[in-house]
Amino acid sequence: MTQQIISVGRDVLAKARQSAQELRDEFTRRGILVVNIMSSPGAGKTTLLQATARHWQGRRKMAVLVGDLATDRDAQRLAPLAPTIQLTTGGACHLELPLVERGLERLGELDCDFLFIENVGNLVCPASHDLSEHVRVIVLSTTEGDDKPAKYPKAFRTSQILVINKTDLLPHVPFSVEAAINDARQIQPRIRAVAVSAHRQEHIADWCNLLEEAHAELRATGQVLSQNR
């Protein structure tokens, strides 16, 4: 018996990322902006998407794939506002591309400008998985503390937009919007930031404008913001 060393030197997720890139290219060709939304549980991802759908009602078309460990509660909240498919991970802590692809089959013929993928509430594992998105968004709520970005550097490093949510609670919590944005920019200097109250439907236009800009850029150039490394 002899031994042979095979040199590889490849990211374990390279193949998955390539599949994600192929799907992203298809969405680019169709002019659909794909947005992957990550946050801790309870930061307000679903409420933000409800507010987004209300803001755009009749003007922009959106569809949603929403991931959770269990239940279809989020889909029930979103379905009256936009075509929505619930993805249940059966306990897994993040979404991966095959689950997204299965959800897309169930959504059927997509007629929309924006496809949102609401990830499982978790700021660790989802950060490693490319779901074919053009834009990665982190929702950070004011009740979580403004020191969170440095605790989850990968999620912040790989995101293009930071949404600070629950600004209506600012008088009651020790949270500085400026400190949170500064902390995030130590990790990702290009991150765009908006502060909203999704629950009160406040400043949702700022967030929607960022998405509309990204969508216009996608249609014009076939590229959007920049994929961060």
Added chain:
Amino acid sequence: MHEQSLIRALLRQVEQIRIENGGLAVVDIQVEIGPLAGVEPLLLESAYKVVSPEFRMRETHLVVNEVPLTAECPACGTIAVEQTRIVCPQCGQTEVTITAGDEMRLVSVTLQTADERDRPA
């Protein structure tokens, strides 16, 4: 806790490499992870213990090497950066590109192969 899914992705690739190279068994697997890989080495090793029997790699040794986070600064070249402050420590440049330490890399695979003289004439 996505270490199990990463280990499955890793072992599927290793199995493919073994088949392509006519290996009889996999002796060891060398991987590299860095601070921004989103992988905890201890959890990776316990996930490996759970998943490796599915791939009949119970005897295979997984070697996890930890590497620092490095980036490319347009002015200073390759630099080491902190994961909570990704700027060039020499010139303060913030527009740097991470070059290592943000992924789990499969470095190499050692295969057990049949010797010429082991083969029947």
